[in-house]
Amino acid sequence: MASSCWGLPELLCEFPSLPNSTLRHMRMGIDDGFRGIVRAYSDQIDAATRPLQWFLNTLEHAFVDTPWFIIFALILVVVWFASRNPKIVLGSSMGLAFIGIFGLWEDTMTTLAMVTVATLIAIILGLPIGILMARSDRMQKILTPVLDVMQTMPSFVYLIPVVVIFGIGKVPGVIAVVIYAIPPMIRLTNLGIRLVDKEVIEAADAFGANPRQKLWGVQLPLSLPTIMAGVNQTIMMALAMVVVASMVGVGGLGKNVLQAINNQFFTIGFLNGFALVAIAIIFDRASQAFGKRLQKHSEAGHD
Amino acid sequence: MTDATTNTDTGNRSGIEIRNLYKIFGARPKDYVEKVQAGMGKEELNDKHKHVLGLQDINLTLPPGKISVIMGLSGSGKSTLIRHINGLIMPTAGEILYNGRDVVKMNEEELREFRRHETAMVFQKFALLPHRTVLENTCYGLDIQGVDRKESEPIAKKWIARVGLAGYEDNYPNQLSGGMQQRVGLARALANDADILLMDEAFSALDPLIRMDMQKVLLDLQAELKKTIVFITHDLDEALRLGDKIAILRDGALNQVGTGQEIVLRPANEYIAEFVREVNRGRVIRAETIALPLPEGELPKMKVKASSVLEKIARRMADAEVRTATVVDAANKPIGMVDMTTILTAMVTPASVEEGDDEVEEDSAA
Structure with missing residues (x-):
């Protein structure tokens, strides 16, 4: 590097960085401090994650231990009630059949439990945060860069603090998935509420609606299509992150993919990948059709 | 709007009273309201102080x-x-x-x-x-x-x-x-x-x-x-x-x-x-406004309400083929008379504001 410096002085040639020793001390200081804090509070952290652990295990057992045809039928019923579209139901049954035939049923169930829990948590946390963000411009200013970081930071990177804090296993896996999948939920809730027609909001004000009546009676119902798009995106991102989360000990399809990468098992890799795709498409079509159905009032437009 | 002013029972109800209302849009409207009240104009407020004068000194009942x-x-x-x-x-x-x-x-x-x-x-x-x-x-x-x-x-x-x-x-x-x-x-x-x-x-x-x-x-x-x-x-x-x-x-x-x-x-x-000037005056002006004094002797047979608009009266008079009518108040008491010429004069826009247009019309007709 230094050789191609056209004879410039050292300072202008290479970017003046902090000395290596300083950087090393800084790194060690932060890492040790972080670990120290985690060690000191490990009991509390354990206690805090126990309900999550229990929820995850229960759901996973429910999915895995229930005979396959019941789950199969259950999923189709849910898809039917969400979409009311026989084509989507037929497609879903084909996808599920493909998964079963290639022997991936159990792993898929594990993944499904994981994604369900992560999505639920993302919605439960993301919706109120999105509402808060829509109500206050300051909140939006603070949260937007945070969400930017959450979405652009390579997902492997925040596996590190998650593992340091929570160790290896399903719970840290779910937490990592939630962090990765929650930004669209927050962003689209915020956007949806902010895009609600100003005139309609003014009408609600003119009739004396209080903030709660405005939120539940006008803002949320009218932003529901956008919020549903957020839910849809959250599910998709959760499915994508499940593979990465398998690096910290999450089982299911992701683990198979990881093993296939390590061993260059081409077929296993693609089969498991396609199983994920199948679930993704089922979720996507069903949730989109549901979102559209919520908008039945916008059908048969007059003009 | 023709007869709505006649008999409304609004005895003790309150109207809306707007008094000395000012609205200035901008970052610090309160700072400028006194200056505006003291006579600062819309342009000065806008150009020098970057505030917009929305409403000034509205007094309305x-x-x-x-x-x-x-x-x-x-x-x-x-x-x-x-x-x-x-x-x-x-x-x-x-x-x-x-x-x-x-x-x-x-x-x-x-x-x-x-x-x-x-x-x-x-x-x-x-x-x-x-x-x-x-x-x-x-x-x-x-x-x-x-x-x-x-x-x-x-x-x-x-x-x-x-x-x-x-x-x-x-x-x-x-x-x-x-x-x-x-x-x-x-x-x-x-x-x-x-x-x-x-x-x-x-x-x-x-x-x-x-x-x-x-x-x-x-x-x-x-x-x-x-x-x-x-x-x-x-x-x-x-x-x-x-x-x-x-x-x-x-x-x-x-x-x-x-x-x-x-x-x-x-x-x-x-x-x-x-x-x-573009308004149809016959729908706005009422008989009482243009009524002439009652004539000596016999009154015209046709009666019109004082609150009726000229357009209606003109149509009735034309239908009945009469040239004069008696204007009566709400109690049916004669208060004046109108004739066709007065009505027509009142219905057309006064010449002073109409001149320019007339010339154009004559030109285009020629």
């Missing part, structure tokens, strides 16, 4: 049980003014009194109660709730008040029928035409049973024929309900048709306040005169 029309072109501040009445916009200085209370001084809760029970509003672009049916939209004000649907639905159905939408209760707004949507807007406002009805360019988005239709609906309803209506429009014909009282707003200041007849006959300045 909106009588109870009457339709008051605030007329102005876009940017005149009329929509800003109507939003002050229910506190959607708060003034920089001034008072808005109703029933002895100042809307400006109300806290949030009082203001909400005031909006729920004393006012209702109709919007230019309807502002219906797209996810609610016609019936549910009409119930909206009552829902907000906390009225049970068991009670509110019959009320809503009554008003839906009253605005001519019976049978459409379960439709969604965007299944309806613009005129029908605004009928829903009107029904929603009326279901609130509020004394004050604020109508912000309520009919401006409608086709001319449907607009006339809605004006008639409003006048019919008002003849029965006697609400205190504030109606905003940019259309002088609409103002003259609806308004018991008309206030003309320009650049945030009131230019003239009066009845339609007063404005047409005595425009306060060039700007208003310019507006008024």
Whole structure:
């Protein structure tokens, strides 16, 4: 590097960085401090994650231990009630059949439990945060860069603090998935509420609606299509992150993919990948059709 | 508007009293209000201080049980003014009194109660709730008040029928035409049973024929309900048709306040005169205004009401082929007479403001 410096002085040639020793001390200081804090509070952290652990295990057992045809039928019923579209139901049954035939049923169930829990948590946390963000411009200013970081930071990177804090296993896996999948939920809730027609909001004000009546009676119902798009995106991102989360000990399809990468098992890799795709498409079509159905009032437009 | 001024029972109801109202838009409006009150102009405020003068020194009484029309072109501040009445916009200085209370001084809760029970509003672009049916939209004000649907639905159905939408209760707004949507807007406002009805360019988005239709609906309803209506429009014909009282707003200041007849006959300045010359005067001027003294001896046989507009009288006289008529007051007592020449003279626009056009017409005819 230094050789191609056209004879410039050292300072202008290479970017003046902090000395290596300083950087090393800084790194060690932060890492040790972080670990120290985690060690000191490990009991509390354990206690805090126990309900999550229990929820995850229960759901996973429910999915895995229930005979396959019941789950199969259950999923189709849910898809039917969400979409009311026989084509989507037929497609879903084909996808599920493909998964079963290639022997991936159990792993898929594990993944499904994981994604369900992560999505639920993302919605439960993301919706109120999105509402808060829509109500206050300051909140939006603070949260937007945070969400930017959450979405652009390579997902492997925040596996590190998650593992340091929570160790290896399903719970840290779910937490990592939630962090990765929650930004669209927050962003689209915020956007949806902010895009609600100003005139309609003014009408609600003119009739004396209080903030709660405005939120539940006008803002949320009218932003529901956008919020549903957020839910849809959250599910998709959760499915994508499940593979990465398998690096910290999450089982299911992701683990198979990881093993296939390590061993260059081409077929296993693609089969498991396609199983994920199948679930993704089922979720996507069903949730989109549901979102559209919520908008039945916008059908048969007059003009 | 013809006979609405005759017999209204508005004895002890309160009108709306707007006093010394100023609205300045910008970062620090309070800092400039005194300077504006002391005479700083709109341009200076805008150029030097980057604040916009929305409304200046508005003093206006909106009588109870009457339709008051605030007329102005876009940017005149009329929509800003109507939003002050229910506190959607708060003034920089001034008072808005109703029933002895100042809307400006109300806290949030009082203001909400005031909006729920004393006012209702109709919007230019309807502002219906797209996810609610016609019936549910009409119930909206009552829902907000906390009225049970068991009670509110019959009320809503009554008003839906009253605005001519019976049978459409379960439709969604965007299944309806613009005129029908605004009928829903009107029904929603009326279901609130509020004394004050604020109508912000309520009919401006409608086709001319449907607009006339809605004006008639409003006048019919008002003849029965006697609400205190504030109606905003940019259309002088609409103002003259609806308004018991008309206030003309320009650049945030009131230019003239009066009845339609007063404005047409005595425009306060060039700007208003310019507006008024296109107006059909026969629909505005009333018999009493142009009545001649009673003649000696026998009175003309045909009788016309003092409050009738000239167009109607002229048509009746032409049909009956008479040239003179007696003007009688509400008690049927003769108070004067009119003849065809006087009526025609009053109906055509005075020559002084018309000259330019005449020349053009003659040229094009030649």
